[in-house]
Amino acid sequence: MxxxxxxxxxxxxxxxxxxxxxxxxxxxxxxxxxxxxxxxxxxxxxxxxxxxxxxxxxxxxxxxxxxxxxxxxxxxxxxxxxxxxxxxxNQSCCSGLPHAADAVMGLLAPRPCCPDNVPDDVIVRPMADGDEETLRRISGEGAAAEFDVQGLPDHRWVAEYEGEVVGWAVAAPISSRACHQGVAEAFVRVAESHRGRGVGKALIHKQVTEADAAGIRTLQTSVFTDDRASLALYRSAGYRTVGIRERIARRGDVWHDTIFLERRTEVDR
The missing domain is CATH 1.10.10.10 (Winged helix-like DNA-binding domain superfamily/Winged helix DNA-binding domain)
Structure with missing residues (x-):
């Protein structure tokens, strides 16, 4: 027996x-x-x-x-x-359901490396000094400083469509402390006029593959609980829901909850 x-x-x-x-x-x-x-x-x-x-x-x-x-x-x-x-x-509770399922199942399902079907007509290149005005316009007045954070030098990207800058992505260290080396916060923004064309896919594909190649072990980000498009984009790149942060981000005069997501390199998953 x-x-x-x-x-x-x-x-x-x-x-x-x-x-x-x-x-x-x-x-x-x-x-x-x-x-x-x-x-x-x-x-x-x-x-x-x-x-x-x-x-x-x-x-x-x-x-x-x-x-x-x-x-x-x-x-x-x-x-x-x-x-x-x-x-x-209640967006916070409902957005937490995928995390609950992942937690109960022990995250057995492998997460993707990066999104499929990246468009061929979107060109991603390193960010240059002359991009600043365009990036401010894409970001909007309320978020204009986001692309100005101390991004890692080799992890600042812009996306071009037919010669026009239509999006940007930055990976910035979360802290200067030695214990947080290899952990970065990810930002991806796409011009409203070019959303739905795969610009975000092209940017996040470049961001995560370059981060993996550089040995960045963890990327993290936050999205508003009602931003389903961004949530789907980050999940297509291997991000998982860690939890909900209550009343942490402001839009206008209202504080909102956000979903906290992270992506680990293959060796750390």
């Missing part, structure tokens, strides 16, 4: 994390709640309980019950507008 030798675990999930994820998954075990969550997630302005009742084809009391359960766990936000209850998605 063959004996089975237990394989040592890399480390159990902390009790608090396990309890949180279990609560999320248990709440979503009811199909009606999954449909309800999908309806709200695909309605950026939110839906009233009355509208959700019609969409789901159920009674208002049943709909209200499921809304309350999803709100208790943290998937939904509720607010009053007159006599109506408006239901909106």
């Amino acid at each position: 063959t004996s089975v030798v237990p394989v040592p675990l890399a480390g159990l999930l902390p009790e608090q994390e396990a309890a949180t994820y279990a609560g999320w998954f248990a709440c979503l075990a009811e199909p009606m709640r999954v449909k309800l969550l999908h309806a709200v997630a695909t309605s950026p302005r939110g839906l009233t309980v009355g509208a959700l009742t019609e969409i789901l084809g159920t009674s208002q009391s049943t709909c209200s019950h499921h809304v309350r359960k999803l709100a208790e766990v943290g998937f939904l936000h509720l607010r009053k507008e007159g006599t109506a209850t408006v239901v909106t998605i």
Whole structure:
């Protein structure tokens, strides 16, 4: 009879994390709640309980019950507008779902090195002094200093399309301390007029492959919880969700949550 030798675990999930994820998954075990969550997630302005009742084809009391359960766990936000209850998605909680799945499954699935289908008509070259004005325009007044951070000299790139600079990427050290050598923060920005053409793919492909070649062991970045395009771009380059940072980034007069992501070199994954 063959004996089975237990394989040592890399480390159990902390009790608090396990309890949180279990609560999320248990709440979503009811199909009606999954449909309800999908309806709200695909309605950026939110839906009233009355509208959700019609969409789901159920009674208002049943709909209200499921809304309350999803709100208790943290998937939904509720607010009053007159006599109506408006239901909106909690971007932080929902964006954390992929991380929860990764954590529970032990990150067994290999992550990609970089995005596929990089366009041939986008040229990525080193950043030059004459690019400054264009980069400021792409970044916008509120983020104009971002490309001016102390980027690593060999990791400052611009993307050109038909001779026009349409995006930039920078990898900057997170600290001057010796213990943080080999860890950099990644920035990628694309001109609004050229989004959806693969400019971001070309930039991030260059950024991560050059970082790997230079021995940068970790790249990290943050995106707003509602910025699905950026989230998809970074994940296509092997980034994983580490967690949610609450009320950490400002847009106008409002503080927002961000998703914190990181990418490790192949040897460190």
